[in-house]
Amino acid sequence: MGRIGWACGAGVSAALLHIGGQQRGAVATALVGAALVGLLVCAPRLLPGGFLRAGRGLPTVVGLRGLASGAFVAAEVVIPLMLSRERGFSPTAAGLVLTTGALAWSLGSWWQGRIRAPRSRATLPRAGLACITAGTAVVAATVVPAVPVWVGVLGWAAAGLGMGLLYPSLSVLTLELSAPGEQGRNSSSLQLSDSLAAATMLALTGALLAAGAAPGPGSYAGTLVVAAGLALVGALLAGRVVPQDTYGRTTAR
DSSP: OOHHHHHHHHHHHHHHHHHHHTOOHHHHHHHHHHHHHHHHHHGGGGSOTTTTTTOTTHHHHHHHHHHHHHHHHHHHHHHHHHHHHHSOOOHHHHHHHHHHHHHHHHHHHHHHTTSOOOSSTTHHHHHHHHHHHHHHHHHHHTTSTTSOHHHHHHHHHHHHHHHHHHHHHHHHHHHHTSOGGGHHHHHHHHHHHHHHHHHHHHHHHHHHHHSSSSOOHHHHHHHHHHHHHHHHHHHHHGGGGSOBOTTSOBOOO
């Protein structure tokens, strides 16, 4: 099967995952399970070798894009629902909270393009994922009524800032670590990792929220904690964006 076939398989699996997330009981379990197996079989054949084991260099760069996207999207879809049902926010007010993350994302992108180049390639991805981890964890704390909503707003702004620091730096790293003839293909892999991770986390988040009669604080907190955990895994792996030289030593840049 060629790359087009594997791409079709990944797309069908992602669609099946969304369908399964809207079902209940054994049907949901079977569909989600089959979709996840399909993604695990098809997606690695479209991504750089060593992707699943976080191989040094490009495989980790592509993997971090997926982890960041999955974490951010999983949190982003939960926040408006949580604010509306648990804090009595109107849809407009809840949307404005998300806007702070978008503005902070823009600020992070602007900032990373103007700061002095760090000594290590891993600095900006690690800083971005750390911001996403901490920011999402702070948002999770707002399921507790005693925690002011403005604390969660600051947390979401921190997560947005992290995305701004992370996204451009990973795009630059992808081009930097690619041979001239492979830049287009590897850039496509970066986008594919982003899209598949976001689609997977959207479907799994929907399935988690639909599992009970009605979503409650536990469901929101659980989803946000999982999102923070994905970002934390990425932060811990960020040092692996630095490739090894021919002697197996990591390079500083």
